[in-house]
Amino acid sequence: MKEMAPSVPIHLAGGLEDGSIGTDVNRIMAAIEQVNEEAILLSDIGSATMNAELAIEMHEGDQKIVFFDGPIVESAFVASVSSGNGMTAEQIVEQLQNN
Amino acid sequence: MLTIDGFKQALRHTQTEIESQKDTLTDLDRAIGDGDHGINMSRGFEAVLSILDEDYDSLGALSKKVGMTLMSKVGGAAGPLYGSAFVKIAAAFGDAKEADFALVKEALLEGTNSIKARGKSEAGQKTMVDVWEPFALNVDEGDNYDSQLNELVQKTEDMIATKGRASYFGENSRGTIDPGALSSSILLSALMKEVG
Numbered sequence: 597m598k599e600m601a602p603s604v605p606i607h608l609a610g611g612l613e614d615g616s617i618g619t620d621v622n623r624i625m626a627a628i629e630q631v632n633e634e635a636i637l638l639s640d641i642g643s644a645t646m647n648a649e650l651a652i653e654m655h656e657g658d659q660k661i662v663f664f665d666g667p668i669v670e671s672a673f674v675a676s677v678s679s680g681n682g683m684t685a686e687q688i689v690e691q692l693q694n695n
Numbered sequence: 696m697l698t699i700d701g702f703k704q705a706l707r708h709t710q711t712e713i714e715s716q717k718d719t720l721t722d723l724d725r726a727i728g729d730g731d732h733g734i735n736m737s738r739g740f741e742a743v744l745s746i747l748d749e750d751y752d753s754l755g756a757l758s759k760k761v762g763m764t765l766m767s768k769v770g771g772a773a774g775p776l777y778g779s780a781f782v783k784i785a786a787a788f789g790d791a792k793e794a795d796f797a798l799v800k801e802a803l804l805e806g807t808n809s810i811k812a813r814g815k816s817e818a819g820q821k822t823m824v825d826v827w828e829p830f831a832l833n834v835d836e837g838d839n840y841d842s843q844l845n846e847l848v849q850k851t852e853d854m855i856a857t858k859g860r861a862s863y864f865g866e867n868s869r870g871t872i873d874p875g876a877l878s879s880s881i882l883l884s885a886l887m888k889e890v891g
Binding site for chain 2: 618
């Protein structure tokens with residue numbers, strides 16, 4: 597993704613504070629805080645999906661966060677390239693849904 | 696009657712019991728999941744233990760703090776599920792400093808709804824909902840709470856998982872009790888002991 601869309605910011609929010617496997621809703625919310633205007637939030641399975649949805653519900657900032665529940669590697673690839681090409685988060689999610 | 700101190704005692708008791716059944720929880724989860732339930736619950740309730748020395752004005756304030764702690768410390772799916780349940784239970788308790796049986800039952804129903812909404816799950820899918828929902832719906836004051844809870848946990852053994860990590864095992868998930876059901880019974884048993 598860095599090679600195909602070097603200008604697109606990607607915030608990683610997986611894992612726990614101590615680096616162990618899993619997800620922490622606070623880390624996801626902290627990643628959301630770093631977003632300028634809008635972002636697509638992707639997750640893999642299990643707690644990641646639930647915590648992603650929870651983080652969006654708890655988020656109080658102005659940033660627009662769109663969650664997409666799909667294959668994370670493929671979705672992240674499509675999203676970053678499309679974002680680099682100037683598509684909005686909403687357009688990208690629509691594209692992902694039609695894939 | 697559940698008091699703030701009683702609630703704290705129930706959480707301490709839960710932590711002790713989770714710790715002593717940590718390997719069982721992990722073994723069950725290894726059989727039909729990703730094998731982290733014991734470790735995750737242990738880490739979560741260890742963190743809960745550390746917030747119990749603080750003073751709380753209400754059952755709601757304590758429950759909310761427990762929920763937020765579990766959300767960030769558990770790591771696995773149990774984090775958002777138990778976390779949301781405690782946050783919802785907090786809303787049901789509100790500013791109350793003590794709760795009678797009826798209020799606890801109402802709070803447990805709210806907690807159940809929150810778990811179902813967060814996990815997009817229903818009873819019968821071999822998950823923690825299979826303990827929370829029937830218990831919260833059917834429990835009466837003065838019942839033998841532990842025997843009801845044990846029965847509900849055992850019932851999950853024969854179920855086929857259609858939700859959660861175990862659902863990937865399909866038919867092979869039959870024959871193992873659900874680890875989330877077991878950890879739920881540990882928590883609810885400790886809580887009901889304090890309600891009386």
